[in-house]
Structure formats: structure tokens, C-alpha cells
Amino acid sequence: MILLALVAVPVAGGLLGWALGRRSTLVPRWISLVAMVLDLGLSIVLWAEHPAASIGGGPWIAKLTLPWIPQWGIQFELAADGLSLLMIVLTALLGVASVIVSWSTVRERVAFYNLNLCLVIGGIVGVFVALDLFLFYLFWELMLIPMYFIIAIWGHEKRQAASIKFLLFTQAGGLLMLLAILALFFIHGATSGEYTFDYFKLLGTPLAPGVATAVMLGFFVAFAIKLPAVPVHTWLPDAHTQAPTAGSVILAGLLLKTGAYGLIRFVVPLFPNAALQFAPIAMILGVAGVIYGAALAFAQDDLKRLVAYTSISHLGFVLIGVFAWNTLALQGAIVTMVAHGLSTGALFILAGSIQDRLHTRDMRAMGGFWESAPRFGGIMLFFALASLGLPGLADFVGEFLVLLGTYAVAPVIAIIAAVGVVLSAVYALWMIYRTFQGRQAPGRALPDLKAREMAVLAVLAALLLWIGLFPQRVLDTAAPSINQLQAGRTALVVPHGVHRDEL
């Protein structure tokens, strides 16, 4: 039941705040904050029980199955393992952060805004726990609509175009995924006689190689758009740049993770052979993202756009790690997902704060802010360093493990990805140079961070440091799921020419 509560609490909080918040703007803010904090508390409770709560010794720690539309083999099936758990905790945490950073910056239609915020968080949690493919698809679509509203209504100057682009890209992917889900449903039904959307039953559906590749690609494209992988990433810079601060935080911190999660949860386990054959292409796309994202980040004048492109670079590491598919690389991918959520989320909060204060995102109009806002500068530098993979912070652990795991199976990919280490230093330090160093233009002083902002950022910074120095808790949480996933994969015949190292 705790899983249902995790989904229901933000949704209920949002609706309640909307219903009561017609007059006061404070009511919906407080209600959504309480709901998010409650959700965070629940997720931490669930984490604290892990892994003692294991069901039957497997990776699953909580499960809920309710009949829903039995005629079509659809169930209301929720389940969580360590992977879901990490993502849920991240979701709830960034949910709290989103409500707080929107506190005084969103002033129009506050009740409706908070409703959308709560719905998108609820939808994302749903995506991370739904194990019935039909239900998964439902949550997948459910989280998009409120996100669309958040960009389209509370976004910046080009919000209309950006929100429509976002919607069209993700809908195109969603459509392909729906077709793939239906194909799997019918093939499984035809071969086994049981028509079902149950993830656990669909695992191991025998598929002809060509069919498997086609169906897998349906899923892959949907998740690759969300991730985003090059070359279907172009919705992201627009959406991130135009979204209000909390929207960017949720987009970068969480929505992108649903793509990565989908790859790990569905693409490889459902289509192990097809994914194995596809792995080289996927890894090439990943490494292309690492390099291309970093290069484009350096090219930007718009601060939020710069941060948006860094996401493409970081998620490239995730794509590589997932398809390298050994323990080290998968653990690296998962740590990178968490670390990126924290560090990039924080960078968007900072970029948003600069925009709120100076009403510009253009770095050509910035510089020398260290003088007027030293705390701001120190914090910004910290997250920039996390982003460039400074050892001792979380992003480094993730990216290093990805590289280490990848080197064993595809050394060339790992070597090219290592170039990203240099390019990330270039964009991160150049960003600091253009904003905080040099001489401050007269009349362009940046007011320093306030206590409320400091509190949120300090928590994110502390978590990055914690994961960077003591990553074992996170690794142990994900380990049972990864072992399970690996067990499914090792049963396969390894095709000729692909070297798999059992790490």
C-alpha cells in the first residue's frame, strides 16, 4: 500500500490545494509542500527498510496488485525494487525543492500551478513503480500533460513554441511505445494463450529476431527521446530554457530519468538479444551525446541553455553505461542518474535565481558577480565542479564506474567518452568565468542568495558530497536489482564478435 500512497499523496495534495486555494495563494503552497514532504518521508521509510523488506529474497521490496480490467489482462500493478526506490527518493526530494523554489517566484494562478506540480510528481512516481505495461503507459502520458502546462503557462518568452515542441517530441515517442507495447501484448497472447500486460509475465516472451528488434526499437526511441539521446535531443534545450525554474528542475532532474529508467527496466530485460545486438549503436549514440552535448554547452550564451546541454552530455554516460550492461557500468549509470538529478537540478535553481534577480539569462550581460554575491558564487562553483566530475563528488563516482565498466567491453567508446572529461571542464569553468569572474558591470550587481535558497542548495550539495564519499549505500540499494537483471542476461548465448566481461 505504501506504493499507492507514494503516488496518491502528491496527487491528493495537489487536488486539495487547488480546491481550497481559490482565494489565498499561501494555502496551495503549504498544502503542496506538506504533501511533498510527506511523500519524501514515506520514500525514506521505504528506503530505511530496504533491503530487509525483500519479497522472497528477490530484489522487490514492495508490491501491490489489484484487478482492474481483467478482460484485457490489465492490472493495477505497482512494485518497487532498489532502482525504483532510488528514483522515488530523488523524485520526492526534488519535488520538495520545486515547491520551495517556486514559493515566491510564481505569482500567477498559484493554485493551478501547484496542482500541476503535484500531478507531475505523482505521475513520475507512478512511472517508477508501475509494472503493468498498460499502467506504465498511462503514467507516462499522465506526467506529460501537467509538464506541458507548466512550460506553456508559467514559462519564459518563447514558452508556446517550446511547450509544443516538447509535447510533439514526447508524444511521437509515446506513440511508438504504445505500438510496441501492443505488439508485445499480442505476440505474447498468440504464443502463450494468455493476453496480459503484466511485466513479469511478458519477460522472456519468445520473439523472432527481426520482430524483437522492431519492437525493441519502439521502446528505445521513446526512451531515447526522453533521455535525450543525440540526435533526438533538440526538444530539450528549448523546453529547459523556457520552463520556469521548478519546471527545469523537474525536467532535468526527473523526466530525463524516466527515459533512463525505461531502458534499464524494459528495453534490455524484455529484449535481451535484440538489445545486445543493438548495444554498439546505442553506445555510439551515448558517446556522441557526451561529446556533442559538452561542445554545444560551451557554445551557448544563454545560461539555462548551457545547463540544458550539459544534461545531454551527462545522460550520454547513462546511455553508454546501460548498454555496456555489466555491474560496474550499470551501477555507474544509476549513480550518474541520481547525481545528475541533484547537480543539474541545483544549477537550474541557480540559473533561475539569476534570471529572477536580473531578468536575463544572457551571459554576455553578466560577469564579476563574485564581488556582490560571494556565497552565490561559491555555491555555483560547487555545483559546476560536481558537473565537471570532480573526484569526491557524486557525478565522478557515476561517470568513473561507467567508464570502468565500459572499458572492459568497448574500450574505444570509453576512451572517446574520456575526452568528455576535458570538455566538461571547459564548459563548466567557462560558465563560471563568464558569470562570476571578471569585473562587474556598473549597476549589474547580483543580490546574494537568501536563506531559503541556501537551505535547499545546501541539502543538495551535502547529498552530492555524501554520495561522492560514501556511495556504498546507494550502490547497495541498487545491487539486488542489478544482479537480477544481470542474471536474466547471462542466460543468453553471447553472439560471436561481442565480448562480454563478467565483472
Added chain:
Amino acid sequence: MELLWLVPALPLLGFALLTLARRLVRGVAALIGVGSIGLSMLVTLWIAYSFLVSPPQSGAASDTVWSWIALGDFRVSVAFYLDSFSLVMILVITIVGFFIHLYSAGYMEGDDGFARFFAYMNLFTASMLILVLADNLLLLLVGWEGVGLCSYLLIGFWYRDPANARAAVKAFVVTRTGDAAMLVGFLLLFTSLGTLNIQDLLSKAVSQWPSGSGIAIAAAALILAGALGKSAQLPLQTWLPDAMAGPTPVSALIHAATMVTAGVYLVARTHAIFALAPPVQLAVGIIGVATLLIAGFSAITQRDIKRVLAYSTMSQIGYMFLALGVGAWGAALFHFVTHAFFKSLLFLAAGSVILAMHHEQDLLKMGGLWKRAPVAFWTFLVGALAMAAVPPLISGFSSKDWILSWVWSSPAGGPVLYVLALLGVLLTATYTARLVTLAFFGRERDVPEHVHPGGALIAVPLIVLAVPALFLGLIQTPRSLGGVNLFASFVQGVLPEPGAEGPPSTELLLMAVSTLVALAGLVLGWALGVSQARAHLARREAEPAGSPLHRFLLSGWGFDWLYDRAIVGPYRWLARINQSDVADWIARGFAALSRLLNRLLSLAQTGRLRWYATALGIGAVAIVAMVVFL
């Protein structure tokens, strides 16, 4: 050795206090900043004492603080490893570091970033200590990137000048280029040997890799790339002269005494792998001697006192790489030790000169300062003679002489390398003498009326550091000069010698030759200094640009020019033309297409009944025709 973790932890604590506390009184900030290093130094001295009194049985002790990452076979801990080699390193880092911190309390007085300065310096010291104490390569990387970060922060310390900030970014990015290659080296080491623990790696490499095998060569070359970046050796040396934008104590600590020698540490630490890769080891020696000469020539042409010292640092580290290249690991380490003392002394004395000159760094504007700033002069002179390797002052002399004798007698060395190294001796003496002549002797050219070379906080560290710069050579002397062998025998267990030494007569001959060369260099340098000072006095205003050769040397042999055109320029150009992302053309193409279709189709929507009726008629005919004919 239970206290070992305290050595890096104390400066780290200092950093945390200085960062988190807001609005510290200047005195408190200095107390925390200097005190943390002082305590760390005391702990280090205690550890050294107990190490000497009761050496650990295996020659090394280790201390695991916590398990960092454990995933199947991949296990790394935050663990520190102490042997005679790392003990020498932490002694130098904390002792030199302490006196530089003390000096900084005087030098940075009145700077509005006083607490920030000490925070960065403490973080640097902690990172450097982690680097040399790490028992595995991943923890070493934490220290390695940490010192790089602090170097960046301190070069750009005076951030208001964009040039400083750009120099900081340049330093970080250039060194990180080497680091990326080194990271790949670590991946290769783990993948083929299954561990990142340094001692395990070395023993496994020796037992599993044949000498001269491709994998050993690849591993050594990749590690070397990281070392070259950090130690500002060819071809990754361009960042160091620009790094002089940082405050002078930073140049002394980071860009002379400690961080830039991290590459030497790394190669010496993993010397077993280099010994398995003779071509790479040869490359180390060649790169060392090439950097030694290139930087030496450039040093002769510089006008900025700190840039002369920066090029001299590159050149002195070139000596250390040369020593590594001929397998004289111990000699390389000894030159690191003496260099740390005499070069930090030189920088700090130069800092005092710069204070006296009211932040003027142009040598041609100085002159005659020996009377005006006597402490700076005498201590600088000690450092300069040590650097120029003049025999009576024996710290730099004995370490350099040790290297030269191995270059001659080691199987990996030989007469060619020796002659080139001897040319280096000449250059070193020349640029040193020119610097001293221009700064301290002759007529005062543009020296301000009131000079303030600094108070006791400046003078005391200078005098203290001058002592080891003078006498440290006494612990390791040539056989013909007493044959004291304390240093070599102390580190021998970790850093073996490359073979049997040559006969004492050869050694004596080599020593005589290098001494004569050094003296010749001194005279040459003095003459250069005198003539340049005269020329400057004669023309005063209009400075000609100098000959093309002079400009070439002044610019550090055009490396910056080359890299700007070959790498930086194209990257920026690509960024500029692709700012709006070519990949977006697909999406924009779809958008344009649908807009076009929209426009075409809306043409049909004219609102005229005749058009609609005609279209209806044509459509009906077409459908009927299709039904009939198909």
C-alpha cells in the same frame, strides 16, 4: 601510524572552518589557516620520528579510514600508505607549506579575500597530502584533481582581472587534458590487472607483463600523459607561465614546490611499470631534457621576475624527468626535495621584492635592490646559488650533480643526454645570474622612493627556508666530497638505483666539468644582465620589440600560438557556427513543412462558392474515374 589520517585531515578541517564560518576576524582566519598546517606539520614530524625509531616491518604502514566503493572485484578504500618515499613527500609538503602559509599571513595582509585565500591554501595542502599518501590510484586522483582545482582557484584568486581568470581556466583545462589520458590509463590498469591498489598493481604488473609488452607501454604512456600535464613538461607546459597570475605565495607553494612535482611523484611511484616499458622511459628522459632546454632558453629572455622563475621551474622539473628517464628515481626525488626548498625560497624572496617595488614585476625597472631589501637579497642569493648549482652552496649542487652522474653512468643514459644536460647547467646559471644582476645589482632604475619589503612575517620564513636551501645537500654528497649517503639509503627500499655507480675518478671529473660550466654560465648571465640594464637605461621610453628570435623565445617557443590555431580556435569556431544546433534542423524542417502545407491548403479556403463547387465536381469525377478504371 594511527595518526596518519590526521595529516591531511587537519588542513581539510581548516578549509571547512574557513569556508563555513562567515565574517572571520583577520587574526582568527590567519590562526586557523596557518595553525592547521602547523599542526599537520607537527603530526608529520612525530610520524617521521616514530618511523625512524621503529620502522614498520615491511618498510611501509597503511591506514584504512573507510571503504569507499566495493562492487565485486572492484574495491577501493580511503586508505593512506606510508613508506620512506611518501614520508619524504609529506615532510616537504608540510614544512615548506607551513612557512609559506606563515609568509602569506604577512603577504596577503590587507587583501579583501584574506580568509578565502587561506581556505584555498588549506584545501590545496590537504589535497596534496592525499595525493602522496593515497594507497590506490582512485584516491590519488582525488588529490590530483583537488590540487588542480586549488591551482585554478588560486591562479584566479584576483578574479576581477579577466586575464587572471582566463589563466586559471587554461591551467585547469591543459592539465585535465593530461588527466583524461591518465584516467584511461587507470581503466586499462584495472581491466587487465584487476586492482587499483598501487602496491598490488606494481607487483602484478611485474609478474604478469613481459618487459617491453604493448600493454605495459600503453599503461606507462598514459600515466606519463597525466604527469606531463601536472608537471608542465612538453607538450603540456604552456599553462605554467600564465599561472604566475596568482599571488606569489601560491606560485611558491603550488607552482614551484609541490603540485607541479606531482608528475615526478607519480612516475617515481609507478616506476616498476615504467621499467617494463623502455621506450616510454626513454621518452621521459628526452621530454625532460627537451623541457629543460626549451624552458631554459625562454627563462633568459623574460622580463617579469615571476615568469623567469616559472620557466626555471619547468626547467628544473625537466631535470627530475631526466633523472626518471635514466632510472635514477632516488636522485629525482632528492632534486624534488632541494628544489622545493630553494625554489619556494626564491619565489618568496621575489614576493618580498615585488612588495618592495609596489607590485612591479619588471626586472628592467629594478636594480640595486641589495641595499634596499637586504633580507630578500641575501635569501634570494642563497636560493639562486643553490639553483645554479654552485659547489660551496650545496643543496642544489649535490642533487643536480647526483642526477648528472647517473645520466652519465646509467645504462639508460649516455653521453648525448649528458651533454644536453650540461647545456642545461649553463642555461640555468645564466638565467639565474641575469635575474640576480638585474634585480639586485647595478643602478636603481625605477625603484620607488619608499620600499616596504615586508615585516617579520615575511622575513622569518625567508631566513628559515634559507637554512635547508644551504645545507640540505649535506645529507647526500658525492663520494669525493665525503660520500654521505643518508638520503639514498633511506629511500632505497622503495626507489632502487639504476645500476652500479661509475668509478670515483669519473665522478670527480664530471663534477669539475659541471662546476666550470656553471661558473661560465654565471659570468655569462652577469654580463647579459649588465648589458640589458645599460640598454634599458639608455633608451628608457621606446622599447623595440626585439629580434624575431628573441620574441620567439619570449613567447615560450610559440606553443601558445600553435595551440590557439590548432585546437582552441577551431573549437571556438565550431561552437560559434553551431550554436543553434544542426540537429535541430530536422525538427525545424518538419515545422516549416507543416507551415507550408498549412499555407497551401488555406489557399483553397477562399470562401467562394464557385471554387468549392468546382472542387467538389472534380473530386467526384476523379473518384468515379478511379472506381471505373482501376
